[in-house]
Amino acid sequence: MKDKDDSARPKRQYPPFYERVVPIVLGIIVIAIFVLLFLIVGVALGWFPGGR
Amino acid sequence: MGSINTLLPFISSIVSFVFAFLVLRRYLVRKGTHLLIWGIGLVFYGIGGFCETYYGAFGWNPFVFRLWYLFGAILVAAWLGQGTVYLLANRKWANGLMVLLVLGSLYGLVRVFGAELDPSQMTTSVHTGSELSGHAIVTPGVRVLTPFFNLYGTVTLVGGAAWSAWIFWRKRILLHRTIGNILIAIGAMLPAFGGTFSRFGIPGALYLGELLGTVLMFVGFIRATTPIKESS
Numbered sequence: 001m002k003d004k005d006d007s008a009r010p011k012r013q014y015p016p017f018y019e020r021v022v023p024i025v026l027g028i029i030v031i032a033i034f035v036l037l038f039l040i041v042g043v044a045l046g047w048f049p050g051g052r
Numbered sequence: 053m054g055s056i057n058t059l060l061p062f063i064s065s066i067v068s069f070v071f072a073f074l075v076l077r078r079y080l081v082r083k084g085t086h087l088l089i090w091g092i093g094l095v096f097y098g099i100g101g102f103c104e105t106y107y108g109a110f111g112w113n114p115f116v117f118r119l120w121y122l123f124g125a126i127l128v129a130a131w132l133g134q135g136t137v138y139l140l141a142n143r144k145w146a147n148g149l150m151v152l153l154v155l156g157s158l159y160g161l162v163r164v165f166g167a168e169l170d171p172s173q174m175t176t177s178v179h180t181g182s183e184l185s186g187h188a189i190v191t192p193g194v195r196v197l198t199p200f201f202n203l204y205g206t207v208t209l210v211g212g213a214a215w216s217a218w219i220f221w222r223k224r225i226l227l228h229r230t231i232g233n234i235l236i237a238i239g240a241m242l243p244a245f246g247g248t249f250s251r252f253g254i255p256g257a258l259y260l261g262e263l264l265g266t267v268l269m270f271v272g273f274i275r276a277t278t279p280i281k282e283s284s
Contacts, residue, residue, distance in 0.1 A: 012224035022221045022230060029214045029237050036206055036241055039248050044199035 058108030065101030100124020129205025232276025239268025
């Protein structure tokens with residue numbers, strides 16, 4: 001009976017717009033973090049014309 | 053000096069100080085070390101913007117430059133990130149990292165205020181010299197500190213905000229915090245990207261990145277601390 005009640009309970013969801021957009025934006029942020037880390041390490045190692 | 057290079061950091065500075073005031077006021081009401089450290093980090097952000105404004109309006113001043121480099125270039129990201137560490141990590145780890153950060157900050161203070169400066173160096177690379185740049189520091193071993201602080205700040209501040217947003221999204225709870233943390237993560241990255249574009253010779257990129265960054269983080273903070281009324 002308990003299982004039946006659980007399956008009948010609707011899964012929590014954000015509004016459709018956020019369901020679509022949030023994972024995409026988070027993915028972009030993760031990629032951007034790696035790009036940023038690459039740039040910071042690059043500046044530290046002198047790969048670029050100048051550091052800050 | 054261009055008016056844009058005075059106006060943009062001036063607005064950044066004002067937004068940062070207002071943001072810091074709200075965060076520190078929240079700290080006084082709710083406590084929470086993360087709020088105190090964020091507030092201090094935002095004051096650093098504001099000091100950085102103020103120094104850039106001074107440079108844009110009045111030109112070179114060695115003391116203002118040193119303040120800018122210490123607070124605006126070295127410390128700001130790391131201190132903001134340390135606030136996130138206090139929010140997400142266990143207290144023991146956060147305290148240990150805090151001790152390291154304070155010691156590192158004091159070391160940075162001594163090195164920056166003891167460094168030899170040459171403002172003419174700011175225009176010797178692709179950097180246009182329209183914005184403040186660490187190139188003015190001639191003494192070796194000072195500018196090399198900056199990436200370490202910024203690495204720590206990026207991982208903790210941006211990574212922490214993205215991680216929080218992911219946790220809330222996965223559980224499908226507290227939508228306002230998901231949105232707020234995403235805005236904070238994006239805002240925290242913009243000054244670093246602005247600095248990179250500036251380094252590649254795009255004038256105004258750093259100051260624009262800093263302004264958009266502080267505005268986005270401010271909006272993210274307001275969003276994250278203001279629940280959305282659910283319709284059903």
